[in-house]
Amino acid sequence: MKEQTLKKKRKRLVFRTVILAVMAGLVIFALISNAKEEKSVIAKGEQAPNFQLQKFGSDGETMALNDLKGKGVMVNFWATYCGPCKDEMPYMEKLYPEFKEKGVEILAVNLDSTELVVQNFIDQYNLSFPVLQDKNGQVMDLYNVSNLPATLFINSEGEIVEKVIGPLTLSKLEGHLQNIVPEE
Amino acid sequence: MNEITCECGHVNPEGTVLCEACGKPIEGNQHINGNEDKKLLNMRYDGSARRSQTYNRTIVDKIWNFFSSVKVGVWLIVLTLIASAVGTILPQEMYIPPNVDPASHYRDQYGMFGQIYYQLGFHNLFSSWWYMLLIAMIGISIVIASIDRFFPLYKTLKRQKPKRHELFMKKQRVFGVTETEQIDLELYKKNLKKRRFKIYEQDGHILAEKNRFARWGPYVNHIGLIIFLVGSLLRFVPAFYIDDFIWVREGETSMIPGTEGKYYIKNKDFILETYNEDDETDARFKEAIQKQGGPIPKTFQTNAVIYERTDDIIPGKEPELAELKDTQAKMNHPIKFDDFALYQASYQLNEFKEMTFKIHDKGNEDTNYGEFTVDLSDPKNEYTLDSGYRVEINNYFPEYEMQEGAPVSVSKYPKNPAFVFSLYPPDSEEAETSFLGIGANVDASGENDYKIGLVNFDVRDVTGLTVKKDHTLPLIALGGAIFMLGVIQGMYWNHRRIWLQPKENGVWIAGHTNKNWYALRQEINKVISGTHIQEPRDQYEKKE
Numbered sequence: 001m002k003e004q005t006l007k008k009k010r011k012r013l014v015f016r017t018v019i020l021a022v023m024a025g026l027v028i029f030a031l032i033s034n035a036k037e038e039k040s041v042i043a044k045g046e047q048a049p050n051f052q053l054q055k056f057g058s059d060g061e062t063m064a065l066n067d068l069k070g071k072g073v074m075v076n077f078w079a080t081y082c083g084p085c086k087d088e089m090p091y092m093e094k095l096y097p098e099f100k101e102k103g104v105e106i107l108a109v110n111l112d113s114t115e116l117v118v119q120n121f122i123d124q125y126n127l128s129f130p131v132l133q134d135k136n137g138q139v140m141d142l143y144n145v146s147n148l149p150a151t152l153f154i155n156s157e158g159e160i161v162e163k164v165i166g167p168l169t170l171s172k173l174e175g176h177l178q179n180i181v182p183e184e
Numbered sequence: 185m186n187e188i189t190c191e192c193g194h195v196n197p198e199g200t201v202l203c204e205a206c207g208k209p210i211e212g213n214q215h216i217n218g219n220e221d222k223k224l225l226n227m228r229y230d231g232s233a234r235r236s237q238t239y240n241r242t243i244v245d246k247i248w249n250f251f252s253s254v255k256v257g258v259w260l261i262v263l264t265l266i267a268s269a270v271g272t273i274l275p276q277e278m279y280i281p282p283n284v285d286p287a288s289h290y291r292d293q294y295g296m297f298g299q300i301y302y303q304l305g306f307h308n309l310f311s312s313w314w315y316m317l318l319i320a321m322i323g324i325s326i327v328i329a330s331i332d333r334f335f336p337l338y339k340t341l342k343r344q345k346p347k348r349h350e351l352f353m354k355k356q357r358v359f360g361v362t363e364t365e366q367i368d369l370e371l372y373k374k375n376l377k378k379r380r381f382k383i384y385e386q387d388g389h390i391l392a393e394k395n396r397f398a399r400w401g402p403y404v405n406h407i408g409l410i411i412f413l414v415g416s417l418l419r420f421v422p423a424f425y426i427d428d429f430i431w432v433r434e435g436e437t438s439m440i441p442g443t444e445g446k447y448y449i450k451n452k453d454f455i456l457e458t459y460n461e462d463d464e465t466d467a468r469f470k471e472a473i474q475k476q477g478g479p480i481p482k483t484f485q486t487n488a489v490i491y492e493r494t495d496d497i498i499p500g501k502e503p504e505l506a507e508l509k510d511t512q513a514k515m516n517h518p519i520k521f522d523d524f525a526l527y528q529a530s531y532q533l534n535e536f537k538e539m540t541f542k543i544h545d546k547g548n549e550d551t552n553y554g555e556f557t558v559d560l561s562d563p564k565n566e567y568t569l570d571s572g573y574r575v576e577i578n579n580y581f582p583e584y585e586m587q588e589g590a591p592v593s594v595s596k597y598p599k600n601p602a603f604v605f606s607l608y609p610p611d612s613e614e615a616e617t618s619f620l621g622i623g624a625n626v627d628a629s630g631e632n633d634y635k636i637g638l639v640n641f642d643v644r645d646v647t648g649l650t651v652k653k654d655h656t657l658p659l660i661a662l663g664g665a666i667f668m669l670g671v672i673q674g675m676y677w678n679h680r681r682i683w684l685q686p687k688e689n690g691v692w693i694a695g696h697t698n699k700n701w702y703a704l705r706q707e708i709n710k711v712i713s714g715t716h717i718q719e720p721r722d723q724y725e726k727k728e
Binding site: 013016017019020023026027029030031033034035049050051052053054062064079080081083111112113114115116117119120132134136138139141142 | 242245247311313316323327328420441445498501561562564565579580581582593594595597
């Protein structure tokens with residue numbers, strides 16, 4: 001009798017624990033999924049998803065992120081109609097030669113729809129780093145970027161080290177670039 | 185476990201209020217259902233031992249008991265209702281204008297109250313974590329409360345014996361004593377059978393029961409509700425549910441969001457029809473059309489081609505596409521392919537597509553030195569005219585605005601295009617520069633001989649399509665159907681029991697139902713007609 005009672009008790013505890021655990025699991029799943037939807041940009045520490053885009057000022061030459069494995073990569077989302085984006089272009093141009101030596105590539109992903117406008121801009125600002133054409137905003141969608149400018153710093157392992165939404169100052173830009181210089 | 189052995193010999197689990205077999209009120213447990221000092225028994229859950237009322241030892245038990253309580257469940261529902269109501273006082277964040285800072289918007293528009301509203305998170309109530317937690321707790325409460333009530337009730341009804349304790353009989357709401365020796369029990373049983381009662385007998389005691397399954401209605405209903413909740417939970421999983429939106433310009437091919445780059449759509453043509461009061465079929469709406477003043481859309485549709493990408497999917501890379509179908513999306517008639525549906529949801533009309541300009545003398549608009557057409561989505565660097573004139577586009581602003589005295593573009597869409605042109609007359613290396621926009625034609629130097637004027641333009645429409653994939657619907661429909669079955673099961677049938685107890689000089693009769701006592705008494709009257717059993721009285725009414 002006594003043993004049977006103990007058994008019943010244990011059974012009850014296990015049953016209740018299992019039911020509660022299953023339901024707690026569902027609730028946690030719902031809460032996490034809900035929180036994820038609100039996230040605007042792919043999180044730090046994640047692997048940067050690959051993309052391949054055409055380069056401005058070339059005859060259909062494309063560049064893919066995966067081709068740059070082993071280098072640090074800064075991906076800057078910008079457009080000519082975005083004021084703050086224009087402001088940081090000279091900073092990027094200024095730091096580009098130095099960091100290219102150190103193994104860091106800058107990719108400026110442009111979201112304009114007309115090549116003429118962008119080409120004019122590139123000529124006017126004398127940009128030497130590759131400017132890529134994301135006419136339909138596919139890569140922007142891929143990275144869940146909704147506001148310009150947005151900048152991602154990716155290390156040589158392809159991991160996102162830092163994301164910056166909004167404009168960068170020269171010193172901040174330099175600091176972030178320093179962080180993704182590949183180790184010798 | 186302290187089991188309780190009743191005088192009838194049945195062993196009841198701890199916490200039992202009425203003996204499972206004979207219904208005798210178990211001493212010391214009557215407070216559980218509030219039976220003390222009452223003339224009638226509270227028959228909820230048939231006096232079964234609801235475990236939650238009994239065990240409270242481990243933390244698991246405590247959590248379990250919290251959710252098992254109907255009182256807690258009702259409070260959760262009330263709180264959710266209040267929160268939902270508050271969430272409708274001010275517009276939710278998704279309905280405020282885009283590109284405004286919500287923090288200042290709520291403060292500026294609604295003052296102090298708006299600020300509090302925003303800071304408490306009511307602006308995003310229906311996806312806030314605490315609102316979801318409330319809903320989840322209601323779900324948990326439904327599951328646990330059902331488990332805790334269904335099983336004891338099921339067991340008790342299964343174990344009940346026809347032979348009831350006298351106290352149980354007397355304390356039923358419908359109860360009657362008949363003192364005569366001429367009772368026709370055979371007719372009584374025949375009548376019961378005719379009325380589809382199931383008859384159980386024990387030592388001359390008769391239990392007649394029908395529609396026990398109606399008691400399971402609420403639990404079936406709750407199972408449906410849980411399936412429904414799980415279905416809506418699966419909407420967070422992209423494999424089950426996608427709800428996205430896409431704008432496509434006429435002539436353009438775009439990737440369909442939510443398909444992971446697998447499908448593309450080309451907008452061949454967007455068609456908008458409006459009501460026309462001169463039209464024969466629309467003439468009956470004449471008054472309404474005139475009242476509205478502007479055009480009223482009658483139907484709009486997109487003629488489109490759906491493509492499937494055939495090469496490896498690398499975002500941004502120029503895709504290789506194979507045509508899947510050439511079709512159209514109309515209101516309520518979506519384009520369907522694979523698991524997806526594209527619904528015609530919105531449109532923008534008359535976006536500039538091409539502009540045609542002509543070169544003429546500055547002072548004379550009737551002269552014409554040639555025309556050229558600029559494709560606004562892909563303007564060329566220069567245009568050479570047959571007449572030998574050459575025009576270079578120095579700058580192009582798709583949607584221009586003047587900021588600090590200089591033109592800038594605020595978007596990439598040609599909503600208000602403007603150009604800076606350089607005009608080279610034949611055999612001349614000297615350029616004339618001018619700025620040209622809608623309502624603006626500025627001569628840069630003031631010494632130009634020629635002028636460029638807009639002669640024609642071409643527009644195109646933009647269609648807005650909702651992208652949907654929904655595999656949760658079957659599950660939600662199933663949940664809803666089970667929910668309704670439970671409601672029907674519990675609503676349209678009543679669980680009725682009639683006990684008959686032989687006495688030395690006549691019989692006792694008692695009846696119980698879970699609802700609709702009047703119908704129970706009517707049924708008892710029909711069953712006892714001709715049997716010499718006297719009509720039982722409703723003791724509850726008598727007390728009034």
